[in-house]
Amino acid sequence: MTNDETTIEQEPAVEPSRSLVIPRLPDDALILLPVRNMVLFPNMLVPVGVGRAKSILAARQAVQHEQPMGVLLQRDAAVEDPGAEDLHTVGAVANVMRFVNGREGHHHLVLQGVERFRVTEFLEGYPFLVGRVERIAEYQPEGPEIDARMLALRDKALEALELLPQAPQELAGALTSIKEPGVLADSVAGYLDLGSEERQELLETFDIETRLERVLSLVDYRVEVLKLSQKISERTHETMSERQREALLREQLRSIQEELGESDEKGEEIRELEQRIDDAQMPEEVDKQARKELRRLERMPEGAGEYSMLRTYLDWLLELPWSLERNEDIDIDRAREILDADHYGLEPVKRRILEHLAVRKLNPEGRSPILCFVGPPGVGKTSLGQSIARATGRDFMRASLGGVHDEAEIRGHRRTYLGALPGKIIQSIHKAGSRNPVLMLDEMDKLGGGIQGDPSAALLEVLDPAQNGTFQDNYLGVPFDLTGVFFIATANVPDQIPGPLRDRMEMIEIPGYTQEEKVEIARRYLLDRQRAGAGLTAEQLEVTDAAMHRIVAEYTREAGCRQLERELGAVARHFAVRIADGSLERARVDAGDIADILGAPRFEGEVAMRTSVPGVATGLAWTPVGGDILFIEANRSQGSGRLVLTGQLGDVMKESAQTALSLIKARADQLDLDISSLQSDDVHVHVPAGAIPKDGPSAGVAMYSALVSLLTGRCIREDVAMTGEITLRGLVLPVGGIKEKVLAARRAGIHTVLLPARNRKDYEDIPESAREDMTFHWIEHVEEATEIALRAAETDTAAAAG
Numbered sequence: 067m068t069n070d071e072t073t074i075e076q077e078p079a080v081e082p083s084r085s086l087v088i089p090r091l092p093d094d095a096l097i098l099l100p101v102r103n104m105v106l107f108p109n110m111l112v113p114v115g116v117g118r119a120k121s122i123l124a125a126r127q128a129v130q131h132e133q134p135m136g137v138l139l140q141r142d143a144a145v146e147d148p149g150a151e152d153l154h155t156v157g158a159v160a161n162v163m164r165f166v167n168g169r170e171g172h173h174h175l176v177l178q179g180v181e182r183f184r185v186t187e188f189l190e191g192y193p194f195l196v197g198r199v200e201r202i203a204e205y206q207p208e209g210p211e212i213d214a215r216m217l218a219l220r221d222k223a224l225e226a227l228e229l230l231p232q233a234p235q236e237l238a239g240a241l242t243s244i245k246e247p248g249v250l251a252d253s254v255a256g257y258l259d260l261g262s263e264e265r266q267e268l269l270e271t272f273d274i275e276t277r278l279e280r281v282l283s284l285v286d287y288r289v290e291v292l293k294l295s296q297k298i299s300e301r302t303h304e305t306m307s308e309r310q311r312e313a314l315l316r317e318q319l320r321s322i323q324e325e326l327g328e329s330d331e332k333g334e335e336i337r338e339l340e341q342r343i344d345d346a347q348m349p350e351e352v353d354k355q356a357r358k359e360l361r362r363l364e365r366m367p368e369g370a371g372e373y374s375m376l377r378t379y380l381d382w383l384l385e386l387p388w389s390l391e392r393n394e395d396i397d398i399d400r401a402r403e404i405l406d407a408d409h410y411g412l413e414p415v416k417r418r419i420l421e422h423l424a425v426r427k428l429n430p431e432g433r434s435p436i437l438c439f440v441g442p443p444g445v446g447k448t449s450l451g452q453s454i455a456r457a458t459g460r461d462f463m464r465a466s467l468g469g470v471h472d473e474a475e476i477r478g479h480r481r482t483y484l485g486a487l488p489g490k491i492i493q494s495i496h497k498a499g500s501r502n503p504v505l506m507l508d509e510m511d512k513l514g515g516g517i518q519g520d521p522s523a524a525l526l527e528v529l530d531p532a533q534n535g536t537f538q539d540n541y542l543g544v545p546f547d548l549t550g551v552f553f554i555a556t557a558n559v560p561d562q563i564p565g566p567l568r569d570r571m572e573m574i575e576i577p578g579y580t581q582e583e584k585v586e587i588a589r590r591y592l593l594d595r596q597r598a599g600a601g602l603t604a605e606q607l608e609v610t611d612a613a614m615h616r617i618v619a620e621y622t623r624e625a626g627c628r629q630l631e632r633e634l635g636a637v638a639r640h641f642a643v644r645i646a647d648g649s650l651e652r653a654r655v656d657a658g659d660i661a662d663i664l665g666a667p668r669f670e671g672e673v674a675m676r677t678s679v680p681g682v683a684t685g686l687a688w689t690p691v692g693g694d695i696l697f698i699e700a701n702r703s704q705g706s707g708r709l710v711l712t713g714q715l716g717d718v719m720k721e722s723a724q725t726a727l728s729l730i731k732a733r734a735d736q737l738d739l740d741i742s743s744l745q746s747d748d749v750h751v752h753v754p755a756g757a758i759p760k761d762g763p764s765a766g767v768a769m770y771s772a773l774v775s776l777l778t779g780r781c782i783r784e785d786v787a788m789t790g791e792i793t794l795r796g797l798v799l800p801v802g803g804i805k806e807k808v809l810a811a812r813r814a815g816i817h818t819v820l821l822p823a824r825n826r827k828d829y830e831d832i833p834e835s836a837r838e839d840m841t842f843h844w845i846e847h848v849e850e851a852t853e854i855a856l857r858a859a860e861t862d863t864a865a866a867a868g
Contacts, residue, residue, distance in 0.1 A: 088127060089191055096136035096159065096183070097124045098195035102143040105265035106158040107252040108179040108204075117172045118146070124194035125175055129165045136160070136183055136199060139266050150188040150197075156270045159183050159201065179252075182269065204248050207274050215278040216247050222285040223254045229292035251277045254285060336364050339380055347389040352544045356383050379481060382488060383542065387501045391550060392460050394502065396427040401457035408453045409446050410587045411579065415439070418574055419454060426458075433531035438510065438555040438568075441576030442689075442806075444626020447556040448506060450576075455504035460552060463494040468509035473519030476528065478541035488541040491528055495551065502550035510567070511557035522564045529553060529570045577805045578625025578693065580833045581813065585614045592631045593638075600638035605652060607641050609634070612657040620667035621660070623813060625693070625806065637663055681776030683855070685768030686789040686811055686819070687760070688803030693810030695787060696765060697754050698772040705748030713753030716761025723751050725792055726770040729848065730777065733796070736849075739777050749773065764801035766792035767820065770848045771855050780856045787811045788820035788851055796848045804828040812836050818843070820851050 091097070099114075099121055106112060114137075116122055128135045138157040145152050160177040167173055182202035189196045220241060227238050237257065244250045255268045264284070271277040343356050363376050401423050405416045419437075426434055439447040448464065455462035467490075470476070479486035487493070494505050507529075513522045527533045534548035557563055560573055579587065589611065597607055617637075622629040637655060640663050644650040661667070685696040709727055711720050727749060734741040751769065753760055767790040775782050789807055791799040800822045811819050823844040829837070845851050 088193065091133070091196060092189075092198065094198050094200075095189060095196055096199050097128050097133060098136045098138055098153070098157075098185070098188075098197050099124055099160075100138055100140050100148045100153055100195065102140050103262045105139050105262055105269055106137045106160055106177060106179045107256040107265075107269065108158055108181050109249050109252060110158075110179045110256045111163070112177055112179075112256075114175045114177055115168075115172060116175060120147070120194045122173055125162065125165060125173065127194070128162050134159050134161050134180065135177070136185070136197065137177065137179075138185070139262060148195075150185075150195075153185075153195075154266055154270075155185045156266075157183060157185075158269065159199075182272070202272060204272075205274070206246055206248065212247050212275065212278070215275070215282065216250055219250060219254060219278060219282045219285065220244075222282060222289055226258070226285055226289050226292060229289065229296060247278055248274045251281045255281050258284060258288060260284065336360065339363070339384070342384045346384050348383070349388065349545075352383065352388065355544050356380065359383075375481065375486075379541075382492075382496070383544075386492070386496055386542075386546070387499055388546075390500050391502045392500045394426075394430070395459045396423050396457070398424055398427070401454075404453050404457045405450075408449060410590055411583050412446070412450075412576065415450070415574055415576055419450070423454075423457065435572040436529045436531075436553045436555060436570060438557060438560070438563075438571035438573050439576050440557050440560045440573050442558060442578055442625035444624060444628035445576045445578060446626075447576060448508065451504060451506040451554045451556075454552070454554065458504065458552070461498040461500050461503040462506070463498045463503050464506045464508055465490040465494045466508045467521070468512040469514060470521045471514030471518065473521050473524045474540065476521050476524035478539040480540050481543070486541055488539045489524075491537070491548070492539045492542065492546065495546075501547070502552070504552045504554060507553065507555045509557065510555045511559045511562040513563075522567050525567055526570065529555070529567065577831070578809055579627065580809055580835055581615070581618050582835050583833070584618045584622075584627055584630055585611060587627055588614050588618075588630055588634060592627060592634050596631065596635040596638045599635065600642040602638055602642055602645065606645055607638060607653050607655070609637065609655045610657070613655045613660055616657045616660045617664070619813070620669055621664055623669050623694075625809075633664060680779050680781050681772055683768040683772035683775060683782050684784075684787040684811075684814075684816065685765045686787050686807035687762070687764070688806050693803060693806030693808070695810055695814045695816070696760070696768070698765060698768045699752045699754065700769075700772040700776040701750045701752075702747045702776060703750065704746070707745045708748045710748055710750040711752075712750070713756045714759045715753060716759065718763050719753075719761050719765060722763055722766040722792070723769050725794060726766060726773055729770060729792065729794060729796060730773055732794075737774060737778065744777075749776075762801075763791040763799075764789045764803075766790060767798060767845070767848060767851050771851055774852050775856060778856070782855045783818070783857060785816055786818045786820065786855045787814075787816045788855065790820070790822040790825075790845065790851075792848055798822045798824075798845050798848060798851070800824040805831045805833075808832050808836055808840070812840060817841060818854075820845055820854060822846075 099116070101114060104112070104114065116125055124135065127133070136157050137160050138153045138155075140148050141152055141154060158179040159181050160179050162175055163178050164176040165173065166175075181204065183199040184202060185197040186200050187198040189198065223241055224238055227241075241250070241253060244253060251268075251274070255265060258281075260268075268277060268280060271280060339360055340357075343353065343360065346353075346356075348356060359376060359380055363373065363380065366373050366376065398420060402416070402420060405419065409416070422434060422437060439450060441447060451464070452462050470490075474489065476489045476491060478489035478492060488496070491505070495501060495503065498505075507525075513525075515521065527537060528548065531549065534551075536545040537548045538545045555571055560568060563571075593609055593614075594604070597604065600607075617633050618630060621633050624630075637660075641650065641653045641655075644653070655663070681700040683698045685698050687694050687696040709724060711723055715723075730737065730739070731741060731744060734744075751772070753765075767788045770792055771782060771788060774780075789801055789804075791801055793799065804821060804825050805828065808819055808821075817839065818841045820843045823846045826844050829842070843850070843854055845854075
């Protein structure tokens with residue numbers, strides 16, 4: 067064996083039971099030790115763990131021959147057997163101060179950095195990495211700029227050490243004693259918690275001035291991070307300490323109470339409320355208010371009068387659905403099926419509801435209008451709201467506003483009052499259990515007002531989509547978001563809703579039903595409901611269509627179907643008695659049986675009797691419960707030429723009578739009337755059903771025709787009814803409620819209707835069945851009405867003679 071070769075016992079993990087012959091290293095070569103995620107700086111003393119076979123062999127060789135090693139950083143820490151291309155070329159020469167054998171092939175070295183080096187060539191033929199190196203001699207620059215940078219770096223480093231919780235005290239003294247700028251930069255960089263790539267960059271920075279500036283910037287950044295971290299830690303520690311202190315005190319208080327035999331029911335109640343606040347997911351403002359009131363409750367004795375009030379307030383806050391929503395699933399086809407199944411007819415109304423739902427589906431965040439269903443009682447306004455709720459998968463709630471005259475009923479009472487509660491809006495949402503129910507505001511036209519305020523004014527914010535996102539109930543004292551609520555309003559008379567409130571809603575007219583529609587509704591819905599209410603089945607009780615027609619015509623006179631349902635209920639109960647006592651097994655009700663069950667007919671055609679004498683005309687009127695016929699009776703007697711009006715007529719209706727009489731006087735020549743008789747006789751106009759107030763201009767044509775009939779002695783045809791406002795020029799002006807009035811005439815057996823020509827646009831609203839079996843005359847002047855309605859003179863004379 068020559069002097070250029072060395073024999074070393076192989077580590078058992080490499081190749082047991084044989085020796086390796088290692089060539090002698092050139093003078094400018096070093097044994098290289100690749101390391102992961104660690105950079106060794108000159109003058110640093112660090113422990114290094116080795117576990118790879120080549121690294122262990124290289125360490126043993128360096129220890130046995132007292133040779134230094136070159137420590138190089140791997141470019142990729144995941145490489146198990148790094149080669150020349152896997153290593154940085156700049157590292158630190160290190161002396162092996164200690165080699166410690168470990169278990170299972172893991173050993174530890176204590177290395178001390180000496181100086182920088184650069185690998186110029188990797189050598190082959192060795193069982194470990196060896197390379198020719200160029201040692202980098204470090205010069206020591208001098209001058210005031212270097213001294214200033216050293217001073218700044220030392221101060222920042224000492225500041226960083228003060229902020230580090232586990233920094234050794236000796237390190238501060240070591241940094242203070244360093245006089246060489248390069249050594250100071252390397253020492254600070256070595257102890258600073260930097261990434262391996264940043265450390266390698268500093269190791270490869272040979273210029274001392276540049277290295278000092280780079281290390282100073284890194285230390286300055288680290289100091290700022292440590293300061294922020296310390297502040298955050300202190301705040302967290304203070305918070306945790308306060309909570310721990312509170313928890314400890316509560317636990318001690320609980321133990322003391324247990325020892326004294328006292329119960330901590332109030333403490334349990336407070337803890338329960340606190341947990342409910344945590345689970346409620348309330349908005350930040352509401353959560354803050356709830357916790358504030360909880361602290362007040364905690365400090366308050368249970369016997370205090372305000373304790374129960376405060377507890378009730380917290381219960382209201384916690385039970386409201388601040389975040390709970392029902393998933394809205396709008397299926398237009400399903401909604402159409404539900405509306406058709408629940409309601410017969412009402413096609414325009416259903417079409418508008420489907421349009422509304424379609425817009426909500428395509429634009430859920432849009433501000434949709436507030437729908438207001440307007441129509442007489444019993445036409446299905448409330449059930450339409452229930453159908454909408456079922457079609458959208460929402461909860462349905464109804465708040466009746468009829469007779470409400472206190473603003474607090476809408477906005478709630480202030481908590482200072484005994485027995486204070488939230489308003490109807492918040493109460494309804496609370497009962498619904500979700501923040502997006504379908505909420506029906508019923509009887510909007512029957513809101514009152516008084517010294518307690520105007521409820522309709524309070525509803526202005528509720529029904530404005532641009533404002534109700536921050537609706538504030540007086541009782542709660544915090545805003546509640548109403549934008550998710552699907553508001554629906556109902557009313558019988560839209561004119562009685564205040565203008566600003568009416569302007570916030572879209573009016574959807576729901577007219578009365580025709581006789582055919584009522585029979586169909588009774589057959590599809592009402593009869594089954596009344597049979598079920600009486601405990602009967604369809605096999606036990608059958609009602610024919612003819613019987614239903616008779617009930618509708620002779621026992622009900624309404625726009626809706628409520629009275630019809632009551633009469634069907636009476637029929638069902640009549641036979642329920644007989645089936646219950648065993649005297650009857652099943653019944654079939656026909657038209658001829660109705661009088662025996664319900665008694666004599668309540669309504670009959672009296673038009674022919676009323677119009678069999680001159681001076682009687684049949685007018686048409688609109689009422690909140692639908693249309694109705696109105697008889698205008700006129701008579702004359704000796705007097706002083708006065709016009710007497712009776713029948714509880716309003717001012718507008720009285721003026722219509724005066725206008726009609728003035729028009730007749732002005733056209734006396736055309737009508738062949740003796741004007742002198744009108745100056746000596748009194749004319750009395752009476753509208754029967756005197757207990758019922760009546761008003762409006764639409765009886766003008768009927769009053770004119772009644773007076774012409776009286777003064778000419780010619781009767782008005784019994785099958786003719788009329789409506790329209792008149793002017794002093796004899797023009798007929800349009801009126802409202804055409805559909806309801808036509809249906810009322812049809813129910814009364816009238817087949818000819820005189821309507822203002824300017825109401826021709828309302829013809830499409832009249833049901834097709836009524837258009838087919840009725841005759842309509844569109845008049846522009848009152849003379850046209852008398853020409854059509856008055857019988858010929860000879861006919862009257864013949865009738866009188868007969």
